[in-house]
Structures are given as C-alpha cells and as structure tokens.
Amino acid sequence: EKAAEPAPRPAPVAPPRPAPAAAAPAQPAAPASENTPRIVSVGPGGFLRQGPGDQQAPIPPAPPRRLVPAKPSPEIADKTSLLDLNDRICRWPMGHPGEPDFHFCGDKVNPGFPYCVEHCGRAYQAQLPRGARRAPPPLPFGGPRVR
Numbered sequence: 001e002k003a004a005e006p007a008p009r010p011a012p013v014a015p016p017r018p019a020p021a022a023a024a025p026a027q028p029a030a031p032a033s034e035n036t037p038r039i040v041s042v043g044p045g046g047f048l049r050q051g052p053g054d055q056q057a058p059i060p061p062a063p064p065r066r067l068v069p070a071k072p073s074p075e076i077a078d079k080t081s082l083l084d085l086n087d088r089i090c091r092w093p094m095g096h097p098g099e100p101d102f103h104f105c106g107d108k109v110n111p112g113f114p115y116c117v118e119h120c121g122r123a124y125q126a127q128l129p130r131g132a133r134r135a136p137p138p139l140p141f142g143g144p145r146v147r
Helices: 029-034 117-123
Strands: 038-043 046-050
Touching: none
Parallel strands: none
Antiparallel strands: 038 046
C-alpha cells in the first residue's frame, strides 16, 4: 500500500514593498517645517493645536479716543452735578443717586452752612426742650435682653 502523497506547497509570496524613494517627488525641508502645526497654550494645563491656516491674525490697534466731552442731554444740561459743587453752591441732593436725573440743588448757600436757606430749614430743625419731648414708643417684643 502506498502512503498518501503530501499536498503540494504553495509558492512563497513576497511581502509588498514600499515604493522606492526615488519615485516620489523630492520636497525641500523648509516647507515641511511651515506645515507643522503650532501648539498654543490656552491656559493652565490646556493646549490648543493650530495649523498654519488656523493661526489668528494680529489684533489691529484701537481707534483714537475722543478728547472732547460729549454734550449732556437737554433734560439734565441745566442741573448741578457732583463736579459742579463748590463752597458757594447748595449741596442738597435731589432725587435718587441711581437715577439719570439725579442732581444737587445748586442755589446760593446760607453763609456758614452747606445748604441754601430752604434746605437749612429742613436739615436743621429746632429741638424741643428735653422735658417737653414725648417718650419714644416701646420696643417690639420687650426690647433687647439684659443680663
């Protein structure tokens, strides 16, 4: 009896080789460095990769500022502002400081006082003698605790 013959072996196949370097077009070294992405820091521990086309252009300088102050609106043009105050002008505030039409009285002062005669009457009211005053109202909940 004959032994079975071994199966024929396939011919060895050579692994594919890369194309020879001479076939590729030669590139100079300088443009290769231009195309490498630049790494830019964006803060502590973070980096942002930017290619050559992604890089930001420099910020243009700001236009020169106006040196002439703007004219105030007509409704507040004749009002006394904080910058207009001096020793001879009444400093009584008119309106709320947060509002755009806030201003000061601006009349001539009562000598020796910071306000005009009308506002001195409001600011400096005469006190009644101590015995003629009413007792203050009681404090709520019996007042503060005393030890």
